[in-house]
Amino acid sequence: MIRAGIVGGTGYTGVELLRILALHGQVEVAVVTSRSDDGTRVDALYPSLRGSINVSFTKPDVESLATCDVVFFATPNGTAMLMAEQLLVRNVKVIDLSADFRIKDANEWSKWYGMKHACPDLISEAVYGLPEINRAQIVDATLIACPGCYPTAVQLGFLPLIEQGLIETNHLIADVKSGVSGAGRKASVATLMSETGESFKAYAATGHRHLPEIAQGLSLAAGKQVGLTFVPHLVPMIRGIQATLYAQLEGDAATQLQTLYEQRYTHEPFVDVLPAGVHPDTRNVRGSNNCQISVLVPQESDTVVVLSVIDNLVKGAAGQAVQNMNLMFAFDEKQGLETIALYP
Amino acid sequence: MIRAGIVGGTGYTGVELLRILALHGQVEVAVVTSRSDDGTRVDALYPSLRGSINVSFTKPDVESLATCDVVFFATPNGTAMLMAEQLLVRNVKVIDLSADFRIKDANEWSKWYGMKHACPDLISEAVYGLPEINRAQIVDATLIACPGCYPTAVQLGFLPLIEQGLIETNHLIADVKSGVSGAGRKASVATLMSETGESFKAYAATGHRHLPEIAQGLSLAAGKQVGLTFVPHLVPMIRGIQATLYAQLEGDAATQLQTLYEQRYTHEPFVDVLPAGVHPDTRNVRGSNNCQISVLVPQESDTVVVLSVIDNLVKGAAGQAVQNMNLMFAFDEKQGLETIALYP
C-alpha cells in the first residue's frame, strides 16, 4: 500500500480520483486538501463516497503532503507549480492534472495561461503522461504532467496517421465536443443547466488553451511543426469527449488504415480500435478509462476521418493520472481501472 | 467460480447484470440468450463490454441453461414462469428479475399483468428477494422473485415506520419518480428522447402494476392490509428512482425517527440513512447498489416525509439480483457490488 495525497479534492477531477483510488487496492488516500472545506468530511460534500472514503479535508500543507508517496494536483492552473518542487525534494512523486507542466516552452505557456511560470526549471523534468507515447519515461518519472482531456482524445486519434507519415500535416482539423464537467465545479452562469442544457455551441474557436498542447504533441510525433485548427464545442451532457478529426491522405493508404490503427494500439490496455464501420459513442466509455476509436475514409475521397471518444474525467483526467501512478509504482497498469462503462 | 446464465440479455437489466457479473470474480457468465440476436457477440451489441464479456447470444434453450448453477431471467413478464420449473428440477437456481413470481395471489397477478399464470404452484415457493426483510429465506431459496424498482425504493422507505407501528396505514402516499431506463429497451414512441427529454409527467396514476406488489409487502410488514396511493412519474434522466413518501404519524415519535431509521438499517450493507437534514439525490447512487434514505417531519406537523433513492437498474434490478445470488451461494453479500456511484 502506498499513501496518496490529493491537492484540490473538491473539483470533479478530485472526486473522480477519490472514486478510483477508493477501490484501487494498493493505495491509501491519506490526505485530501481543500482550503474552503477544511475540516469537512469528504463524504459530507460527496455523499456518493459514504462508506468508501473516511477522511476530512485539510488545508494544503507541505508537511502533511510530504508523508505521502504520491501527490496528485487536481487544482486550478497555477497551483502545482508553486508546490511541486517542495514535494519532489522530499521524494514525493507528483502527478499534476492541471496544465502547469504540459507545455515545454515556458513563454508559450505564459501566453496561453496568462501568468508567469513560477517554476520553469521543472518543466523539462516533467514527463508528459500519455502512456501510449511515453510509457518508458513515465515508469521512471517523478513529476508527471497529465494531458488535458481534449489533447488526450485528439492525440490518440491522430497519432497512427502522423507517426506513419500518411497525412498532410499543415491543415489538421480537430472538431471536438465535450460534456460540461470539463468546465469544472465552480460557480458560474455559463455552465448552469439552464444555460447549457438543451443547447449546443462552439466556444473559444479562435484559440483554446489546449491548442498549443495538442500541437506540441502532434509536432513531436511528426518530427516537424504541424498546422492545426482546433474547435471545441460544449455538449449538453455531463461526461464525455468525442473528437472528429480530419486530414488529407497522402499516398494510397486508405484501405490499410483499419489494420494500421489496430496494430498501433494492439498492446494498449485502454485504447480500443472498433471494428470497421462502427461509430464510437461516448456512453460506451462513460466512467471507464477507455478510448474507443474508429477510422474511415468516406466516399472514396482522400479525406480521412478519425472518431475518438473518452470520458473526459477518466482517460481525460483522473483515470489517466492513476494509469500513470500505476506505471510509476510498478503496479499492474490496469489496477483500479477495470471498471466497465455505465450503460445506459 | 459458478456458472451463470442470463435469459434475455439484450435489455437494460440484462446488460447491467453483465456489467456487474463481468467483474464479480466468482462468476463465469456462461450463457446469454436472445432470440433476436442469436449468434451476435454480446460486445457487438454493447461495445461498453468489449474486453470484458467474451460470449455470443444464443437462443434460449433449457439444455444449455441447465449447465449453469444459476440462471437470471431479465425477460419481459410471462417468460420466466414458462421456464423456471424445468431449470429448478435440474438443480439450477433461478433468479427472476421480472414480475412473474412477485405477487403471491395468482388471480391478483393475472388481473394486473393481463395473462393467466402458467406456473402458479411455484409462486409460494418463490422467495421475495428483498434482503432487508427476507435475508434468511433468500439464503436457502432456489427461486427468487426480485422486487420491482419502485417497490424496492418504497418499501425500504416505509418499512421502519410500519414495522414499529408509528403511522396510520390506511392512507399511505408514495409519490415516486423514475428515470426512463425503467421503461426498458424496446422500440417505442413514448420513450423517445424527443418525447421524454425536457419534460416531466405522472403516468398510470390510476393504477400501476407495482401497486399490488408494494401493498403486499407493506401489508405483510404491517400485519394488516394497508391503503396506498402510488403515483409514478417519469423524469427526464436515464437512471434513478426517488420516492417521496407521506404518512400521518400516530403518537409522538417525531424526534426519534432519525435514530429509528439508523438502527433499522445499521447492519444493512446497501441501505444508508443520511444524516438529519441531508436530502438524498439520485446521482449519489447512480451505478451503485445503495439506497440512501432521509426521514423528516416538516414544520412540526404530524406528517412524516421519507425520501428514498436508488438506481433503478442496480438496487432496483440487477444489483439486487446479484445481492440475492451472493446470499444464495454464500459469497460475501457485497461481492461485485462495491462500486461507487458515478458522480458527476
Added chain:
Amino acid sequence: MIRAGIVGGTGYTGVELLRILALHGQVEVAVVTSRSDDGTRVDALYPSLRGSINVSFTKPDVESLATCDVVFFATPNGTAMLMAEQLLVRNVKVIDLSADFRIKDANEWSKWYGMKHACPDLISEAVYGLPEINRAQIVDATLIACPGCYPTAVQLGFLPLIEQGLIETNHLIADVKSGVSGAGRKASVATLMSETGESFKAYAATGHRHLPEIAQGLSLAAGKQVGLTFVPHLVPMIRGIQATLYAQLEGDAATQLQTLYEQRYTHEPFVDVLPAGVHPDTRNVRGSNNCQISVLVPQESDTVVVLSVIDNLVKGAAGQAVQNMNLMFAFDEKQGLETIALYP
C-alpha cells in the same frame, strides 16, 4: 401603446418578459435596468432577442422608470419593496414578480425571507395577481404581487376542491417538481449542469419559502387555516413545474370531480382541464401561459389526486405578470400570450 419598464432585466423572468412583450403589440419596452450590465445592449446579452428588442440596459433609476406606464420588478426579493412606493406616487403601475408583497403578514414574511420588510404599509394595498381568484381586484389594482411559480401550480390544482369543501384540509400534500430555471440565473455550484443534470432530488423539504404563500392562498379559499405539507423537487430539465396534490375526500364527490373542475375553469383562458384519464405533461405547456390539470381518484379509494402543470417562467412568472398587465390596462386578457407550447 403603453410604455413598460423592467427592473432586473438580466434574470430568466426578465428575459422571458422581454420575449413576451416584444411581440405583445400594445407595449413598448422603454426601460430595462441592470446595474451590472448598464450600457450593454439587451440583445448582446440575449442574442435570442436580436431584431426584437432594441434597447440597452440602464442603471435602475426612478426618474426614467417613472416615464413608464407600468414597471415590472423581475428582481431578487427585497428590491421591489424599496422602489414601489416612489413609482406608485407617480402613477406608475407596479407588477412585482418577486415575493415582496405576496405575504399579507409582514412578520411572517420577515421570518421566511430573512429581512425586515421595508414597506409594510403597501402590503395590504397589493393585489395577489392570480387572475383565477382575483380578476376583479386586479383590474383596479395599481400594485400587483405576482404569485410564485409553485404557488400558482398548487393553488390552481387545489382550488376547486377547497372552494367546494370536498376535502379534509388539515393534511394537504403538495409534492411538486420544478425545472432548474426556477433557481434563477446566478452563478452557483448547486445548479450547474454537472450537479443537476441526470439527477433528481427533493430540497427544502422541511420548509420552503413558497409554503406560507400557498398556505395563505388555500386558507383564504377554505375560510380557515389549512395544514399543508409541501415538498419541492428539482427536475433535470430547464422549464416546467408539475404538482402532484393529494387530499382525503370527505363525502361522496369522487364521480363528480371531472365536471367540477371543468366548470370551475370553463371561462378561464389559461386553465385547461384535460379529459378524464389524460395525464398532463410539462412539455405541453412549455413556453405557453397555460396550466393543464387532471383530477382522479385511484383504485376507488378516498384519496383524490390532482396533477397540475405550468411553465414556471410563463404562467409561473412572466406570462402571469403580462396577464395581470392586460387586465390592469383593459387589453384582451390573452394579448401577447397566445403562443403555443414548443413540442417536442
Added chain:
Amino acid sequence: MIRAGIVGGTGYTGVELLRILALHGQVEVAVVTSRSDDGTRVDALYPSLRGSINVSFTKPDVESLATCDVVFFATPNGTAMLMAEQLLVRNVKVIDLSADFRIKDANEWSKWYGMKHACPDLISEAVYGLPEINRAQIVDATLIACPGCYPTAVQLGFLPLIEQGLIETNHLIADVKSGVSGAGRKASVATLMSETGESFKAYAATGHRHLPEIAQGLSLAAGKQVGLTFVPHLVPMIRGIQATLYAQLEGDAATQLQTLYEQRYTHEPFVDVLPAGVHPDTRNVRGSNNCQISVLVPQESDTVVVLSVIDNLVKGAAGQAVQNMNLMFAFDEKQGLETIALYP
C-alpha cells in the same frame, strides 16, 4: 385566408407546421391526414394544440386535399412523389418537406434513398425551397422541395465563401451536430432517451443522405463540382443543429469575411450574422426560424471556420416551408414566423 392541408400530420415536422400555421393569421388548417390516427382529434394526440387546432386526422385522400390551396407533405420519403402530380393538376400548390424532389438527378436520388423515383418528370419542375438562393423562383413555383435540415445549415454557412470564390472547394468539411428530433417520431430503439441521452456520437460518417443534397447546392453555387466531407453527429438534446464548417482560404480575404457575410445576408429576414467574436448557440434560435452565423479565421491560419445554427424543425423544416408558402402566396415573408427563440 387560404386553406392548407398537411399530409402526415403526426410527425414532428407535421406538428411543428400546425404550431406555426395555427397562429399564422392567413391560413386555415383544413385537412390533416394520418392513416394510423384517422378519426382522432389532432389535439388529443398533441395536447399542446388544445384550443388552437380544431380538426381531426383523416385518411390521406386526394379529393379532400384538392379542396386546399396548398398541401404540405410532412411524410416519410417516397410518399409525396406518389401524390404530388394529382394535386398539382388540380391547381393545388405543393410544398414537400421530404426528400422526394430535392435531388435533380433521379438516379442519384434512387441510389441514396433506396427506391425508384415514381415521378421523375416533376423533379425538374420542383424549386428547391431555400429562399436565400431561390427567392424569385419560389414566388412562381407550384412545387417546392424544401431543403433538409443539415443542408440548410451547411449551405447558408458556406454560400458567401463559395459564391465569392474565396475557398478551395475540393476539400470542404462540414462537421454537423443535430438534436434527436431530426430522427423523427417513430418507434425505435436507437433514439430512446436511454440510448441518446447523456451521450454523443457521429453516425453515417461514410455517407448520409443529405450529402448529395448539400454537394448539389454547393456545386451549383460554385459553378463546378465541389468535394465535401460531411459527418453528422447526434447531440443529446431535442432541437437544434450546429454546423461547423472548415475550408482553406485562397487569397487574402480573411479580414473581409465579417463584412462579406453581413452584406450577403443583410436583406435576409431569417439569416443573422453575429458580431465578430460571438459564437452562435442553438438555444438562441430554438423555436424560431432564424439561422445565426459566425465566421472566423483562427490563429492567423488560412483555414476559415464558419459556425451556423438553426432549429432543425423550424428553419430546417416547418418554418422554412411556411416561409416558402408566404412567398408563393405573396404574404409577408415573415408572416407567422416572428416568434422569438425560447430561452432558456
